[in-house]
Amino acid sequence: MPSVRNAAIVAAALCATPLSAQVYIVPPVFTGEPVVGSEDGLGQPLPGATAEEYSAALVWGMRSGLNVAALQCAQTAFYDTTGNYNALLADHRKELAAAYQALTSYFARANGGSASAKKVVMTRAGMNALNQYDTRSYNGWSTLYAQRGFCHQASRVGKALRFVPIGGLLPFAQANMRSMRNSLIFAGDPLFATRRLYLPAPEIRYPDNCYDKRGDVKAKCLR
Numbered sequence: 001m002p003s004v005r006n007a008a009i010v011a012a013a014l015c016a017t018p019l020s021a022q023v024y025i026v027p028p029v030f031t032g033e034p035v036v037g038s039e040d041g042l043g044q045p046l047p048g049a050t051a052e053e054y055s056a057a058l059v060w061g062m063r064s065g066l067n068v069a070a071l072q073c074a075q076t077a078f079y080d081t082t083g084n085y086n087a088l089l090a091d092h093r094k095e096l097a098a099a100y101q102a103l104t105s106y107f108a109r110a111n112g113g114s115a116s117a118k119k120v121v122m123t124r125a126g127m128n129a130l131n132q133y134d135t136r137s138y139n140g141w142s143t144l145y146a147q148r149g150f151c152h153q154a155s156r157v158g159k160a161l162r163f164v165p166i167g168g169l170l171p172f173a174q175a176n177m178r179s180m181r182n183s184l185i186f187a188g189d190p191l192f193a194t195r196r197l198y199l200p201a202p203e204i205r206y207p208d209n210c211y212d213k214r215g216d217v218k219a220k221c222l223r
Contacts, residue, residue, distance in 0.1 A: 027152055028187035030179045030183045031179050031182070032179050032182050035174055036174060037054035041181055042061060042177060042178075043058075043140060044133050048110065055102075056098070056099040056100075058170070058173045059169055060096070061177065062169075062172075063099075064137045064140075064141060068154075069084075069151060069154035070085035072142075072147060073150075076151060079154075081151065081158055085158065087161070088158070091164075092164075095167065096169070103133070107126045107130040107133065108121060108126045110126070111126035111129050113126045146183065149183045149186065149187045153179055154180060157176045157179065160176070
């Protein structure tokens with residue numbers, strides 16, 4: 001099972017550097033609708049996947065997202081993304097292993113191999129496809145301009161996940177995956193987004209003989 005230590009091998013694929021100590025005064029809202037895993041924008045496509053395999057991809061995708069947060073956001077102790085990720089591995093290792101097994105079966109079946117409850121036969125093409133899928137899943141969480149929002153939301157999700165009982169990872173991922181994906185889109189601090197700076201326009205005053213009886217400026221003064 002991947003950990004923060006061995007997941008460092010993917011750090012080169014992440015285009016953003018670790019976040020310095022930054023937090024929101026008023027955090028933006030990233031909430032989204034619950035998902036089942038087959039919706040657009042949740043990760044890499046899995047043509048012909050079963051409902052179980054889509055569920056596995058959802059669980060594995062949340063794991064990769066929290067792993068990337070552990071790598072990118074580690075310099076901000078307030079977020080504790082490393083602790084959140086390690087807690088996920090410790091508390092839900094069996095669920096993660098089952099998700100990875102389901103994905104392995106999918107890529108075996110889709111690339112010339114076979115998969116059953118007792119045995120999975122993986123071709124070289126299948127293994128390459130699985131490795132490519134995993135790499136692209138990591139890259140799909142990498143962000144530069146929206147990193148602060150991603151770290152903020154990944155921290156919230158990771159901390160909430162610590163209280164999820166064993167066996168509850170899938171419904172938790174279904175309820176929270178969209179919010180993590182939404183956080184990859186830049187969102188500034190709403191406190192500053194609602195503030196406006198008003199500067200009074202300077203008054204232009206012509207000589208008194210430039211105004212007619214109605215107070216309008218005479219044409220000759222506008223030349």
